[in-house]
Amino acid sequence: MDKLERIKELVELLNKAGKSYYSEGQEIMSNYEYDALYDELKKLEEETGCVLSNSPTVNVGYEVLSELPKERHDSPMLSLDKTKDREALRDWLGEQKGVLSWKLDGLTIVLTYEDGKLSKAVTRGNGEIGEIITNNARVFKNVPVTIPYKGKLVLRGEAIITYSDFNRINEEIPEMDAKYKNPRNLCSGSVRQLNNKITKERNVNFFAFALVSADNVDFKNSRAYQFEWLKKQGFEVVEYKMVDRDNIIDTIAWFEKTIVNNDFPSDGLVIIYDDIAYGESLGRTAKFPRNAMAFKWTDETADTVLRQIEWSASRTGLINPVAIFDPVELEGTKVSRASVHNISIMEGLKLGIGDNIRVFKANMIIPQIAANLTESGNISMPEVCPVCGQPTRISEVNDVKTLYCDNPECQAKHVKSFALLVSRDALNIDGLSEATLEKFIQKGFIKDKTDIFHLDKFKDEIVAMEGFGEKSYANLIEAVEKAKDTDLVRVLYGLGIDNIGLSTAKLIVKKLKGDPQAVLSVTAQELTDINGIGEVIAEAFVRYFADEKKKEEYIRLLGEVRLKEIEESQETEELAGKTFVITGNVTHFANRKELKELIERMGGKVTGSVTGNTSYLINNDSMSQSTKNKTAAKLGVPVITEEEFITLAGLEDML
Numbered sequence: 001m002d003k004l005e006r007i008k009e010l011v012e013l014l015n016k017a018g019k020s021y022y023s024e025g026q027e028i029m030s031n032y033e034y035d036a037l038y039d040e041l042k043k044l045e046e047e048t049g050c051v052l053s054n055s056p057t058v059n060v061g062y063e064v065l066s067e068l069p070k071e072r073h074d075s076p077m078l079s080l081d082k083t084k085d086r087e088a089l090r091d092w093l094g095e096q097k098g099v100l101s102w103k104l105d106g107l108t109i110v111l112t113y114e115d116g117k118l119s120k121a122v123t124r125g126n127g128e129i130g131e132i133i134t135n136n137a138r139v140f141k142n143v144p145v146t147i148p149y150k151g152k153l154v155l156r157g158e159a160i161i162t163y164s165d166f167n168r169i170n171e172e173i174p175e176m177d178a179k180y181k182n183p184r185n186l187c188s189g190s191v192r193q194l195n196n197k198i199t200k201e202r203n204v205n206f207f208a209f210a211l212v213s214a215d216n217v218d219f220k221n222s223r224a225y226q227f228e229w230l231k232k233q234g235f236e237v238v239e240y241k242m243v244d245r246d247n248i249i250d251t252i253a254w255f256e257k258t259i260v261n262n263d264f265p266s267d268g269l270v271i272i273y274d275d276i277a278y279g280e281s282l283g284r285t286a287k288f289p290r291n292a293m294a295f296k297w298t299d300e301t302a303d304t305v306l307r308q309i310e311w312s313a314s315r316t317g318l319i320n321p322v323a324i325f326d327p328v329e330l331e332g333t334k335v336s337r338a339s340v341h342n343i344s345i346m347e348g349l350k351l352g353i354g355d356n357i358r359v360f361k362a363n364m365i366i367p368q369i370a371a372n373l374t375e376s377g378n379i380s381m382p383e384v385c386p387v388c389g390q391p392t393r394i395s396e397v398n399d400v401k402t403l404y405c406d407n408p409e410c411q412a413k414h415v416k417s418f419a420l421l422v423s424r425d426a427l428n429i430d431g432l433s434e435a436t437l438e439k440f441i442q443k444g445f446i447k448d449k450t451d452i453f454h455l456d457k458f459k460d461e462i463v464a465m466e467g468f469g470e471k472s473y474a475n476l477i478e479a480v481e482k483a484k485d486t487d488l489v490r491v492l493y494g495l496g497i498d499n500i501g502l503s504t505a506k507l508i509v510k511k512l513k514g515d516p517q518a519v520l521s522v523t524a525q526e527l528t529d530i531n532g533i534g535e536v537i538a539e540a541f542v543r544y545f546a547d548e549k550k551k552e553e554y555i556r557l558l559g560e561v562r563l564k565e566i567e568e569s570q571e572t573e574e575l576a577g578k579t580f581v582i583t584g585n586v587t588h589f590a591n592r593k594e595l596k597e598l599i600e601r602m603g604g605k606v607t608g609s610v611t612g613n614t615s616y617l618i619n620n621d622s623m624s625q626s627t628k629n630k631t632a633a634k635l636g637v638p639v640i641t642e643e644e645f646i647t648l649a650g651l652e653d654m655l
Contacts, residue, residue, distance in 0.1 A: 158209060208230050210272075347401070
C-alpha cells in the first residue's frame with residue numbers, strides 16, 4: 001500500500017478508536033494495538049513529511065476571533081467563461097489535451113505553504129480581496145498541516161460540505177427557519193466562523209483544483225502532472241479525466257451519469273488545457289482566463305399539470321407544501337412531486353390546481369418547479385394540520401412565510417418515539433425506518449403506537465408509495481406479525497419512559513414477576529427497593545403511567561402483542577448486588593453485549609463507567625494503562641480477566 005494511503009487509513013482508524021473510547025466509553029482495540037498503530041503513523045508522517053489536519057499526532061488549538069482579517073490577492077481570481085453546448089466545448093479544446101473535472105459547489109480557498117507548513121489560507125471573497133481563515137483551514141477534515149515539499153507552494157481548491165453531513169447538521173437544528181438551505185450556504189458559514197472549533201465540527205472538506213505556484217519544481221508542462229504531484233503532498237484533488245476532441249463528449253456523458261451518486265454538491269464541470277505554457281500564453285479577458293472553461297448542465301425540463309398540493313408536516317412543526325403533478329421523465333427517472341419549500345415560493349409562483357407547470361432537476365438531482373405557465377393562484381392555506389387536525393398558523397420571518405402546527409402532541413413531532421418502539425431492542429420491526437415512519441405518520445397511517453400493528457389497512461397506498469412495492473409491503477407485514485411475539489421488557493423499553501433503558505426495564509420486570517398489570521400500580525417506593533434504581537428513575541416511571549393517555553395507550557398496546565412468560569430457569573441470583581464494567585475485547589463470548597446479558601440474567605448490573613459503586617472491572621488486559629484501569633486502581637476496584645469472571649460466576653464449564 002502507498003505510504004500516503006496508509007497514513008489516511010491509520011488516521012481514520014485511530015480517530016475512530018479515540019472517539020469510541022473517550023466519547024462512548026468503549027474500546028474497539030487494546031492500548032497495545034493503539035500504541036503500535038500510533039507509532040506506525042508517526043513514523044510514516046516523519047518519512048513522508050505529510051501530516052493531516054485530523055491526525056491524532058496533532059494537537060489542534062482552537063481560537064476565537066472578533067472578526068476575520070482581510071487580504072488582497074496577489075492576482076485577481078477571475079470567474080470562468082461558461083457554456084452548455086458540448087460541441088462548443090469540443091471546438092474550444094481543438095487539438096489540445098484537456099483536464100476535465102467536477103465544478104464543485106462550495107467556497108474557493110487559496111492555501112499557502114512555506115517550509116512544509118500551512119502558513120496562510122484566504123477565501124476568494126470578491127476576487128480581489130478575501131478573508132484570512134488560516135486557523136479554520138487547519139481544522140478542515142482533510143487538509144495537510146505539513147507536507148513533504150519545503151518550498152513555497154500556493155494552490156487553490158474548493159471547500160465543501162457533503163450532502164450527508166449537510167443533512168446530519170440540519171437534522172440537529174430544531175427550528176426550520178434556522179436550517180441551512182443548501183450545502184454551499186452551510187459551507188460558507190462554516191469556513192468563515194470566528195471560532196474554529198465550530199468549523200471542525202462541520203466536517204469541511206477541501207479539494208485542490210489548481211496549483212498556482214511551487215518554487216523549483218518541474219511539472220513537465222502538464223496540469224495533470226500537477227494534480228498527481230499534489231496528491232503526493234497529501235492533498236485530495238478534484239476527480240478528473242484526461243480528454244481530447246475524440247473522447248470529450250463520452251467523458252461528459254460519464255460525469256453526467258455519475259453525478260446522481262455523488263455525496264458532494266457539483267454544479268457542472270471545468271476543463272483546462274493540460275499544456276500549461278500554451279494555456280498561459282493565451283492570456284485573459286477582462287473577466288475570464290482563456291485557458292479554462294466551465295461547462296454547465298443543460299437543465300432538462302418537462303411541462304406537466306399540477307394536480308395537488310400535499311401539505312407535509314415535519315417533526316419541527318413546519319408544514320411544507322409539496323407539488324404533486326402528472327408524472328414526467330427527467331434525467332432518466334420518472335418524477336411526480338417536488339418540494340415548494342414554503343408559502344412565499346408557492347405564492348410567488350402563483351400555483352393553482354390544474355396549472356401547467358415546467359419542472360426540472362436542480363444539479364440533475366432535486367426536482368424543482370421552474371415556472372408556472374398559467375398562474376391561476378387558486379390554492380388556499382390549510383387551516384388545520386394534516387396530521388393532527390389542530391389549527392395552523394402562518395409565520396413570517398425576513399419576508400419568508402411558513403406554515404406551522406403548534407400542537408405539542410402532534411404525531412409528526414414524535415417520530416423518534418415511534419422509532420424507539422420499533423427499534424431492535426424493543427419490538428424489532430425491520431422495515432420501519434425513521435424516514436418510513438415519518439411518511440406513514442404524514443399520510444395518517446399511524447396516529448398512535450397501536451396503529452403500527454394495523455398497517456395492512458393501507459396496503460394499496462403503501463404498495464403504491466415510492467420505494468415500496470408488493471415485496472417490501474409483504475416483508476413489512478411479516479415483520480409486524482413477528483413482532484407481536486415479544487416480552488414485557490421490550491415493551492417497557494419501547495415506550496421511551498425517561499431514564500428507562502433496557503437494563504432498568506429488566507430489573508423492573510423481574511421485580512414485578514413479569515406481570516404487565518402490576519406495571520400500572522407499582523409505587524416509587526417499591527421501585528427504589530430494587531438494587532440499581534434510584535428515586536429519579538422510580539418517579540419518572542410512576543409519573544409516566546399516571547398520565548391517563550399514556551396508560552390507555554399501554555393497555556391497548558398489550559392487547560396487540562403476545563407476551564412471553566419469563567423463563568425463571570434463566571434468571572439466577574449468583575451476581576445479585578454486584579456491578580460490573582466491561583472494557584476491551586472478549587474471547588469466551590461473541591461480544592460484550594452477550595457478556596452483559598449473562599451478567600444481568602444472573603442478577604448483576606452492568607454500567608459504562610467505573611465509579612465507587614463498581615464491584616469489578618472486566619478487562620482481559622489487566623495491566624492496561626487505560627483510563628478505566630487507572631480509575632479502578634485509584635478507587636480500589638478489582639480488575640479481573642474474562643476467565644476470572646467466569647470462575648466468579650461459577651461457570652467453569654465454559655473454560
